[in-house]
Amino acid sequence: MRQVVLKQPGRFEIEQAPEPVPRAGEALVRARRVGLCGTDYHAYEGRQPYFTYPRILGHELAVEVVEAPANGRGIRPGDRCAAEPYLSCGACHACRLGKSNCCERIEVLGVHTDGGMRELFTVPLDHLHRSDRLSFDQLVLVEPLGIGAHAVRRSELQAGEEVLVVGAGPIGLAILEFALAAGGRVRMVEINPLRRAFAERRGVEVLTQPDERLAEVVFDATGSVRAMEKSFECVAHGGRLVFVSVVQSAVRFDDPLFNRREMTVLSSRNSVGEFPRVIGMIEGGRMDTARWITHRLAVDDVPRRFPELPKEINCIKAVVEFD
Template sequence: MRQVVLKEPGRFAIEDALEPVPQAGEALVCARRVGVCGTDYHAYEGKQPYFTYPRILGHELAVEVVEAPANEFGIRAGDRCAVEPYLSCGACHACRIGKPNCCERIQVLGVHTDGGMRELFTAPLGRLHRSESLTFDQLVLVEPFGIGAHAVRRSELKPGEEVLVVGAGPIGLAITQFARAAGGRVRVLEINPVRRSFAERLGVEILAEPDEELSEVVFDATGSVAAMEKSFERVAHGGRLVFVSVVQSAVRFDDPLFNRREMTLLSSRNSVGEFPPILRMIENGRIETAPWITHRLSMDDVPRRFPDLPREKNCIKAVVEVV
């Protein structure tokens, strides 16, 4: 089988490899779609803090099951599935208190361990979420939607609250959809005109430049230290600020402002328990998926096209069609 390996920052290679053999509790799956994420771009640039090389990218995954043993999850050969890429230990403090998304020994496919940018790989049966009606294009969006849904759940957003989403990349757009679904009055701050245009389809107010209005809940999904630091100034008294981005450097803030407004600062990492309800929401038409995938490439295209994807015209979400 073939696989795409990020050998080191800035260098991909397409390699032949042996077909993997499933262990107990695993299925053999065929990758159908692999979403390209900001994490992947940062890894390519050598700026992903949890990353080692060489690595097979791919944590946004839609797969077809090739073979599976009898199992309690009802997973069978031929099933179309979204893959929950977070492999937790089940024994550490975080896992014991119900937060496997920040497991002390977490292994995220495509980040800490090899991901799905290959024709075949094995996956734990309990991490496969099947749907009888969704397409591979829809299933590959479940993981980034999960990031957005988890961030909104972390914020404890209440219906009618004023929400500001800073950054309208795929994660910011996912936050926007789930914040609206939770009843928030959502505005989006984005400097990129293409992303602003896309966000307008979601029926929210769009800002090209910040204004003076403060928001009860602010989500930062920019991956920019400067934007994250500026977000403190946009939070209302008694409000919440949720960082969904992860950066390599320190983030600084003005403590008197933080104290005076008695704001709550939260981080949001991965997702936990969000996949099944997201599948149902997409199946029921509550979450829009049709316009998301704007760019497609094959495995052979990755070494040549990947570096320029963030700059390609009108790019919101790119996917690799592996098989």
């Protein structure tokens, strides 16, 4: 089978490898769509925290089940699934608290361990979320949408609260969807014209930079230290600031401002328990993902086309197709 390996920063190779053999409690799956995101681009550039090389990328995964045990939790060959990439230990302090998304020994497919940018791989049965109604194009978006859902849940957003989302990339757009679903009064900040227009179709105001208005809940989904530091200035007295991206360097803030406004700063990592909710919302027509995928790559094109994607101003979401 073919697999795409990031051998070191800036260098992909397509290799042949033997087909994996599933262990007890696992299914063998075939990759159908693999979404590309900031984590993948940062890994390619050599600036992703918690990352080692060589690595097979791929944590946004739409798969077809090839082989599953007879008692496989209702999972059968031929099923279309979103594969949840977060492998947790189940025993550490975080897991015992129900926060497996920040397990002390977490392994995220495509980050800490090899991911899904290969024709076949194995996944724990309880990490497969089946849908008979969604396409592979829809299923590949479940993971990034789940990150947005988790961030909004972390914020404890209440209906009617003023919300500012900084960054209208896929994660920012996912936050937008769930903030609207929670009844937030949302505006966004985005400099990319295509992404501004994309967000405006959802009926929200989109600025090119923050104005003087403060928000009760601010989400930063930029992956930019400068933007993260600027976000503190946008938080209302008693408000919350949620960081949904991770950077390698320190983020600094004005402590007198932080104290005066008694703001709460939260991080949001991965998601926990959100996949069924996201799938249900798409199946129920409460979330339209039709325009999200703007760029498609064949497997053999990854080494050539991947480096250009972060520079593509017209890109919302790129996916690798394994059809």
